[in-house]
Amino acid sequence: MPQTLSTREANLFRTVIRNYEDKQYKRGLKAAEQILKKNPKHGDTMSMKALILNAQGKTEEAFALAKEALTIDMKSYICWHVYGILYRTNKNFDEAIKAYKFALKLEPDSHQIQRDLAILQIQMRDYQGYIQSRFTMLKARPHLRQNWTALAIAYHLDGNLQQAENILTTYEKSINTTPPRTDFEHSEALLYKNSIIAEMGEIERALEHLETDCKRSLDRLAVMELRARYLSQLGRNEEAAKAYRALLDRNSEHPDYYKGLVGALGIAADDEAALKSVYDEYAAKYPRSDAAKRLPLDFLTGDAFRTASKAYLTLMFDKGVPSTFANLKHLYSDPFKRDTLPVLAEEYLRECGSVDEGAGSGDSSKGKGAALYFLAQHYNYHMSRDLARAMEFVDKAIELDPKNVDFHMTKARIYKHQNEIGKAAATMDHARSLDTKDRYINSKAAKYQLRNNANEEALATMGLFTRAETVGGPLADLTDMQCIWYLTEDGEAWQRRGNIGLALKRYHTVFNIFDIWQEDQFDFHTFSLRKGQIRAYVDMVRWEDRLREHPFYFRAALDAVNLYLSMYDKPQGGANGVESGRSQLNGEDAAERKKAAKKAKKEAQKAEREAAEKAARQDPNKAGGASQKSKDGEETKKKDDDPNGTKLAATTDPLGDAMKFLGPLLQFSPKNIEGQIAGFEVYIRRGKYLLALRCLRAALALDRNHPKVQEQVDRLQKALGGALDSLAPKLQEVIKSELALVTAV
Amino acid sequence: MAEDRQPPDLVEGATSGDVEDEVHPTAKSAEDRKAAAALSKLDTHADDEAAPGREVDQEAVKNAMNALGGGGADKKETKKVKVDAADVNLLVEELELSKPRATELLKAHDGNALEAMRAYLQPDF
Numbered sequence: 001m002p003q004t005l006s007t008r009e010a011n012l013f014r015t016v017i018r019n020y021e022d023k024q025y026k027r028g029l030k031a032a033e034q035i036l037k038k039n040p041k042h043g044d045t046m047s048m049k050a051l052i053l054n055a056q057g058k059t060e061e062a063f064a065l066a067k068e069a070l071t072i073d074m075k076s077y078i079c080w081h082v083y084g085i086l087y088r089t090n091k092n093f094d095e096a097i098k099a100y101k102f103a104l105k106l107e108p109d110s111h112q113i114q115r116d117l118a119i120l121q122i123q124m125r126d127y128q129g130y131i132q133s134r135f136t137m138l139k140a141r142p143h144l145r146q147n148w149t150a151l152a153i154a155y156h157l158d159g160n161l162q163q164a165e166n167i168l169t170t171y172e173k174s175i176n177t178t179p180p181r182t183d184f185e186h187s188e189a190l191l192y193k194n195s196i197i198a199e200m201g202e203i204e205r206a207l208e209h210l211e212t213d214c215k216r217s218l219d220r221l222a223v224m225e226l227r228a229r230y231l232s233q234l235g236r237n238e239e240a241a242k243a244y245r246a247l248l249d250r251n252s253e254h255p256d257y258y259k260g261l262v263g264a265l266g267i268a269a270d271d272e273a274a275l276k277s278v279y280d281e282y283a284a285k286y287p288r289s290d291a292a293k294r295l296p297l298d299f300l301t302g303d304a305f306r307t308a309s310k311a312y313l314t315l316m317f318d319k320g321v322p323s324t325f326a327n328l329k330h331l332y333s334d335p336f337k338r339d340t341l342p343v344l345a346e347e348y349l350r351e352c353g354s355v356d357e358g359a360g361s362g363d364s365s366k367g368k369g370a371a372l373y374f375l376a377q378h379y380n381y382h383m384s385r386d387l388a389r390a391m392e393f394v395d396k397a398i399e400l401d402p403k404n405v406d407f408h409m410t411k412a413r414i415y416k417h418q419n420e421i422g423k424a425a426a427t428m429d430h431a432r433s434l435d436t437k438d439r440y441i442n443s444k445a446a447k448y449q450l451r452n453n454a455n456e457e458a459l460a461t462m463g464l465f466t467r468a469e470t471v472g473g474p475l476a477d478l479t480d481m482q483c484i485w486y487l488t489e490d491g492e493a494w495q496r497r498g499n500i501g502l503a504l505k506r507y508h509t510v511f512n513i514f515d516i517w518q519e520d521q522f523d524f525h526t527f528s529l530r531k532g533q534i535r536a537y538v539d540m541v542r543w544e545d546r547l548r549e550h551p552f553y554f555r556a557a558l559d560a561v562n563l564y565l566s567m568y569d570k571p572q573g574g575a576n577g578v579e580s581g582r583s584q585l586n587g588e589d590a591a592e593r594k595k596a597a598k599k600a601k602k603e604a605q606k607a608e609r610e611a612a613e614k615a616a617r618q619d620p621n622k623a624g625g626a627s628q629k630s631k632d633g634e635e636t637k638k639k640d641d642d643p644n645g646t647k648l649a650a651t652t653d654p655l656g657d658a659m660k661f662l663g664p665l666l667q668f669s670p671k672n673i674e675g676q677i678a679g680f681e682v683y684i685r686r687g688k689y690l691l692a693l694r695c696l697r698a699a700l701a702l703d704r705n706h707p708k709v710q711e712q713v714d715r716l717q718k719a720l721g722g723a724l725d726s727l728a729p730k731l732q733e734v735i736k737s738e739l740a741l742v743t744a745v
Numbered sequence: 746m747a748e749d750r751q752p753p754d755l756v757e758g759a760t761s762g763d764v765e766d767e768v769h770p771t772a773k774s775a776e777d778r779k780a781a782a783a784l785s786k787l788d789t790h791a792d793d794e795a796a797p798g799r800e801v802d803q804e805a806v807k808n809a810m811n812a813l814g815g816g817g818a819d820k821k822e823t824k825k826v827k828v829d830a831a832d833v834n835l836l837v838e839e840l841e842l843s844k845p846r847a848t849e850l851l852k853a854h855d856g857n858a859l860e861a862m863r864a865y866l867q868p869d870f
Contacts, residue, residue: 670870690839690862698868728835734862 005042009035016048020055028052043073047082054086062086077107084116091519093124111140118150119525125545127158145171146529149189152196153534157541161200168193185532187218192534194226203233221250222535228257232264240264252282252289272300276308297331305337310344317348317374320366322406325377332383342378345371364401372397376410380417390414405435412448425452432461439465443486450489453497462486482513484552488559495563505645507560511661514553518544548664554672557661561678564658567651568685655686666695673702673709680712684719690731692716693738700742713742826851832858840865 005013012031019028032049035042046069054062066086069079084099100117107113118133134151141147148171156164168189179186190213198206207230210223217223228243244261251257258279267274276296283292293312300308309328316324332338349371365373372393379390391414397407408431415424425448432438432445442465449458462483463474470477478486491506521544528537547553642648651657662682665675676699683692696716699709720739724732828851835858836847854860 670868688839688841690866691841694866694868697866698870701868701870728839730832730835730858731839731862734859734866738863738866 005035005039009038013045013048016045016052020048020052023055025052025056041072043069043076044078046072047076047079051082051085054089059086059090075106077103077110077113080106081110081113081116084113088116088120093120096120097124097126097129109140111137114140115526119522122154122157122525122541123522125157127154130154131158145185145189146532149192149532149534150529152192153529153538156196156538161196165193165196165200168196181216182218184218187214187216188532188534190214191217191219191222192538195535195538198226198230203230206230207234224250228260232260237264237266248282252286253291255291255295258282258291258295269299272304275299276304294327297328297337301336306340306344309337309341310347313341313344313374314348317345317352317367317370320370322365322370322373324370325374325381329377329381329383332381338384342375342384345374345378349375364404365406369397369400369404369407372400373407373410376407376414380410380414385417387414387418403434405431405438405441408434409441409444412444416448416451421448421452425449425454429461436464446486447489450486450493453493455490455493455497458486458490458493479509482516484510484513484556487513488552488556491556492559495559500563500567501645501649503563503645504560504648505642507556507563507661508645508648510552510556511560514548514550517547546668549668554665554669554675557665558674558678560661561658561665561682564654564661565678565681565685567649567654655682658682670698671702673699673706676702677706677708677712680716684712684716687723689716689720689723689727689735693735693742696742697738717743826856828852828856829858832856832861836861 012035016028016031016035019025019031029049029052032045032052035045036049039045046065050062050066050069053065063086066079066083069076070083073079080099080103084096084103087093087096087099097117097120100113100120103113104110104117114133114137118130118137121127121130121133131151131154134147134154138147138151148167152164152167155161155167194206194209194214197209207227210227210230214223224243224247228240228247231237231240231243241261241264244257244264247254247257248261262275262278265278267278269275279292279296282289286292293308293315297305297309297312313324321327328341331341349368352368352371376390376394376397378384379386379393391411394407394411394414398404398411401407408427412424412427412431415421415427425445428441428445428448432441435441442461446458446461449455449461459474462478466474466477466481470480487506487510491503491510494500494506495503521540524537524540528534528540548557648657659682662675662679666679669675676695679695680692680699683689683695693716696709696712699706699712703709717739720735724735727735828848832851833844833847836842836850837844840847840862842850850861850865851858854864
C-alpha cells in the first residue's frame with residue numbers, strides 16, 4: 001500500500017524532483033534517502049531515486065529499484081512514468097511506450113507524460129498512435145499553433161494529406177489578426193501547407209496558394225523555385241521561362257535552373273545550336289559563371305564540342321583550376337569526348353611550351369602545370385587508363401614544380417593503380433609532408449597507409465589533426481567524430497592482417513554510429529516544432545527512414561557479413577573455445593589456422609598491453625578529463641569492456657551476428673548485387689532456403705550473368721536435393737515451383 | 746520478487762562511495778555558464794506553458810475543435826481474413842518476419858500461405 005508523506009517530507013519530495021531537473025544528483029539522492037529513512041516503502045520516492053541513479057549511469061541498480069517501487073505502488077503514475085523514462089534512456093522504446101501508456105491511464109491529464117509518449121510514438125513511427133496523442137494534446141491546448149501543426153504532421157506522415165491540410169486550414173481560419181511579416185513560424189507553416197497541396201498532385205491549387213498566401217513568405221528562394229516548377233508542370237511555359245530566368249539572375253551556377261529554362265523554352269534535346277545560345281546568353285551576361293560555359297559540353301557533339309571544350313580548357317588551364325578534370329570526367333562515357341579532351345590538352349601544352357617557357361615562374365599550377373596535371377589524371381582514370389603515360393605526365397609536372405601537393409598526390413594514385421601499395425603510401429605521405437596544415441592530404445595519406453596495412457602509422461597520421469586532449473587518444477576522437485571512412489578502412493586493414501577482433505570492432509562501431517544517427521532525431525520531434533521549421537523536419541524524418549541506404553553503411557556491413565561468413569567456414573581453433581564438430585578441415589589448413597590464430601593472439605596481446613600503457617599514461621590527467629565531462633555528470637563515459645574486439649571474435653554464432661548487419665543491407669540496398677550474394681551465403685548456411693532463394697531471385701534480376709550467381713543456383717539445387725524432404729510440405733511446394741523458375745532460364 | 750529487494754542501507758552504501766566521483770556541474774567561466782544556460786533552454790518546454798496566444802480567436806478555435814470531431818485517427822479498414830496460426834508460424838520461421846508482419850502478409854493474400862511466400866520471394870524493386 002502506498003504510504004502518504006507528512007508535509008515536511010512532501011516538501012522534501014518536491015525538492016528531489018527539482019534537484020533531478022536541475023541535475024543536482026548528489027543533493028537529490030540525499031534528500032530522497034532522507035525521505036526513505038522515515039518512509040522506506042514510499043514508491044514515488046524510490047522511483048525518483050531510481051531515476052537519479054540512472055542519470056548517474058547506474059542502470060542496473062536503477063531498474064531494480066524502479067521495479068521494486070512498482071511492486072509496492074502499482075497505482076502510482078509517477079512510478080510508471082519513471083519506469084518508462086528508464087526504458088527510454090536505455091533505448092528500449094517499445095517497453096517505454098507501454099509504461100507511458102500505463103502511466104497515462106492512471107493520470108490521463110498529465111501533459112508531460114502525454115508529450116513523452118507522443119515523442120516515442122513518432123520516433124517508432126507509430127503514426128496511428130501519434131495521431132491519437134497529438135489529438136489529445138491539441139484538445140488540451142488548442143491555442144498553441146504548434147499543436148495544430150503537429151497534428152497536421154502526424155496525418156501527413158501517415159499519408160492522410162487531405163486531413164493534414166484540413167487541420168492547417170482550420171487553424172489559419174481561427175486567427176483573427178494577420179500575423180506580422182516577420183512571423184517565421186507562420187511563414188513556414190504556409191509553405192508547409194503548400195508542399196502538402198503539391199504532394200496531393202493538385203499543382204494548379206498549389207500554384208494559386210503560393211501566389212496568394214505565400215507571397216510574403218520569408219523564404220523567397222523556395223517560393224521562386226516552387227513557382228517555376230509549378231508553372232512548368234502546368235505547361236505555362238512562357239511564365240515558367242520567366243521564372244527560371246529570374247532564378248538564374250540570382251544564381252547563374254545552378255544546373256537545374258538551366259534545365260528548367262531550356263524545358264520551358266521548348267527546345268528539342270538535339271537542337272544544339274539553340275541550346276547553346278541559351279547558355280551563351282548567360283555566359284555573356286555573367287562572365288564569371290562557370291556553369292554557363294561548362295554545361296554545354298554535356299550536349300554538344302563533333303566540332304562544336306571541340307571548339308567549346310578547347311575554349312573551356314584553355315580558360316581553366318590559364319586560371320589553374322585544380323578540379324578541372326574532376327569537373328569533366330563524367331563526359332568520358334562518350335568515347336569521342338574521351339578521346340578529344342587529351343588531344344586538346346596536348347595542343348594547349350604545345351602552344352604554351354613555345355610561348356612562355358620559363359615565364360610560368362609565378363604559379364606552377366597555372367598554364368603548363370595545369371595541363372600536365374590534367375593529362376596525368378586523364379591517363380590515370382579508369383576509362384582512359386594508361387598508367388605508364390600517366391606517370392610520364394605527372395613526373396613532368398613534378399619536375400616543373402617539385403613542391404606541388406596535387407602532383408604528388410596524383411602520383412601516389414598512379415602507384416596505387418599499379419598495385420604498388422607501399423610506394424603509393426610513401427608517395428602520399430611525401431605529398432602530406434609538403435603541406436602539413438592541409439587536412440585533406442593528411443587524411444589521404446592516412447588512408448593510403450591503411451591500404452598498406454599500416455594501421456599504427458595511419459593512426460599517428462590522423463592524430464596530427466585530432467583533438468589532442470581527447471581521452472583515449474586519436475582513435476577515441478575519430479570515433480566520437482564519427483569518422484566512418486577511417487573506421488571502415490582501419491577494419492579492412494585489420495582484417496587483411498588477420499586480426500578479426502579489431503576488424504569486427506570497427507565494423508560494429510560503424511554500425512553503432514548509424515544507430516546514433518537514428519537516435520539523434522529524438523530531440524528534433526520537439527525542437528523543430530518549437531522552431532517552426534516543419535519542411536526541414538519532415539525531410540529529416542523521411543531521410544531517417546532510409547538512413548542505412550548510405551554507401552558507408554553498405555560497405556562496412558558487407559565487410560562484416562563476409563568476415564562472419566569466413567569465421568563460420570573456418571572457425572578459430574582453441575583460442576576462444578569454438579572448436580566444434582564443424583571443422584572438417586585437413587591438416588594443412590589446420591596448421592595454417594593455428595598459425596594465424598597464434599599471430600592474431602600475439603597481436604591482440606600487444607595491442608592490449610599498449611592500451612593498458614596508454615590508460616596508465618592518461619591516469620594523471622584524470623582530473624582534467626573529469627572537468628571535460630559534460631555538466632550533467634551523467635555522461636560518465638562508459639568504459640569499453642572490449643576495446644580489441646576479443647569478445648566479438650569469440651562469438652559462437654557468427655551467422656547470427658551477421659544477421660544484424662545483413663537485415664538493413666538487404667532492406668535498404670536491395671539493388672546491390674554484392675549484398676544479395678552475401679545474403680544468399682548466410683541464409684543457405686543457416687538452412688533458410690526460402691530466404692536464400694529470395695536473395696538469389698533478386699541477384700538474378702540484377703545481373704543474370706554474374707558468375708557467382710550461376711554458381712549459387714547450382715549450390716542451392718544441390719543443397720535442396722538432400723534437404724527438401726525434411727521441410728514443411730507447404731514450403732516444399734513453393735520452393736519447387738520457384739526454383740524451377742530460377743533454373744529454367 | 747522478495748529476492749530483488751535490497752535492504753536500504755545496502756543501496757546507500759553502494760551509492761555513497763561514488764559521491765566523490767560525481768562531477769560538479771560548475772561552469773568554469775561566465776561564457777561557459779551562458780552556453781550551459783542556452784543549452785538547457787533548448788530542452789525546456791517553456792512555450793508549452795505560454796499564455797494563450799493573443800492573436801487567436803478562442804471562440805473560433807473552439808468551433809474548429811468541434812468541427813474536427815472526436816476520433817483523431819480513422820481506423821483503416823482491415824480485411825477480415827482468417828489466418829491459420831500454423832501458417833503464421835511457418836512464415837515467422839522461414840521468412841524471419843515478425844509475427845504482426847507475417848500476419849499482415851498472410852492477410853494480404855487472403856490467408857493463402859503459398860501465395861504469401863511466393864509474393865515475398867519477388868524482388869521488391
